[in-house]
Amino acid sequence: VRVPNDLDSFWMPFTASRAFQENPRLINKADGVYYSTIDGKQLFDGTGGLWCCNAGHNHPRIVKAIQDQAAELDFVHSFGQGHPIAFEAAARVVDLAPGLDHVFFTNSGSEAVDTALKIALAYHMANGEGERRILVGREKAYHGINFGGLSVGGIGANKGQFGTLYPSAAHMRHTVLEENRFSRGQPDHGADLADDLQRLCDLHGGHAIAAVIVEPVSGAGGVFPPPKGYLQRLREICDAHGILLIFDEVITGFGRMGTPFAYEAFGVQPDLVTCAKGMTNATVPMGGVLTTSRVREVFRKAPSKVPDLFHGYTYSGHPLAAAACIATLDVYRDDKVFENARDLAEPWADMLHGLADLDAVIDVRSCGIIGAVQLAQQGAVGDAGRAAHAALWDEGLIARPVGDAMCMSPPLVLTQEHIDEIGATLRRVLGNG
C-alpha cells in the first residue's frame, strides 16, 4: 500500500486535523465487526463504520450482488427511463416502512434531508399554502452538511462561518436535561420540551410553518434518546397546525432500534422519513426519502401551473446502489439482523450502564444498539474525549468522540461476547482516566 508522504495534500474531511496528522490511522481491510490497519492492527468497529455498517463489513452476499450488477448494467439515468432493479429496491424499502408508501432515492443522508425539506415546501405550495415557508429544526441536531440540513441543524461547529443559510429556519430547544442523567432508554423528563414547537406556532402562526425535522434519537450531537412522550407531543402539535413531521432516520433506520425504522419503536407516525447509511450497509452510497401517499398524491393532483416536484440526482436509484440495497435487505431478513439488535438491546444497555461507577463517567445514555458514555471534562471540552479515543484505539476498540461523549453504534450483528469484550475494554481504559 502506498501511503503519501504529505497526507494533507489529499484534502479529505478531518484528515487535515492535527490529531490525524500526528497519528495517521489508516485502515485498509474489514471483515465482519473488525477492521485492520495498514500495520496489521485489528480493531473492533464500535462505530459500525459511521453508524451505518449494520450487517458488519464485507458481507459476501452484498459483495457478490454489487459485483454481479456491475457486470450486468453499470449505470442508466432515471429521467424518463429507468431500470427494474431501482423499482424493486423501492418496493423492498417501502415494505419495511408501515404507513409510508413511496421512496425518492438520493445518494446520501444530506441529500435525503434537503430533498425532504423541498418536498415539504413543495407539498404546501401544491396545496395552495405557499405561505408555509418556515422549516423547524432543533438545537444539537445533525441533518447533514448541505444547505438545507445545515440550516435546520443545530451543531455550532458544522454551521461554522455559514450560520443558518435558509432564511426561514427556526430551532426548538434540545432535549438535554440535567435530571435525565444516567437514564436507560427513553428518559422520563422532557416531553413538555415539545411545547417549544407550540411556542414557535404562537410566534409565527402555525400556518407559516411547513415542516419540523427531528432525529428520533439525536445521534451525531452525542446520542440523546427522546424523552418519553416527546415525539407524540410533537406529532399532536403538527396535526393541530397542518405541519409535516419529518423524522431523520439516517442513523436509526434499518434496525438500530430493533425495528426497521425507529418511528415504529417509538409509536409515532411521521409524514416523511429520511434514510441512508444502513440502506446499503454503507457499501454503495445511497439515501432516500420515504413518504405517505397523502403527500405524494398532492403532486399528482396539483394544477398544471405547479409542476410535479422537479428534483432528482444523476445517480438517484443507481443500479449498483439498488442492487446493494436489495442484497442488504435480504441479509437483514435472512440473518435476522434486526431481531438480534432487539435481543441485545438490554445486554448492551447493561454493559454501558455498568460503567456508571467509574469516576470518569458522568452520564450514560443508551437506546437500541446505540449509546454514549459521557466523560468528565478535563481541560478544554473534547480533550478527555480525544484522549479516550486514542487510548481505546490502542486497546483495539473504535469509539467516536463527540466532545467528551464516547459514542458507539456497533454493527447490529454483534454477539454477547462482543458486548463483554467492549465492556471490558471500556472499563480498563476509562477506569484509568
Ligand code: PMP
Ligand atoms: N442526518 C443524520 C441524522 C445523520 O446522522 C447524518 C450523517 N451522520 C446525515 C443526516 C448526513 O448523512 P451523509 O453524511 O450521508 O450526508
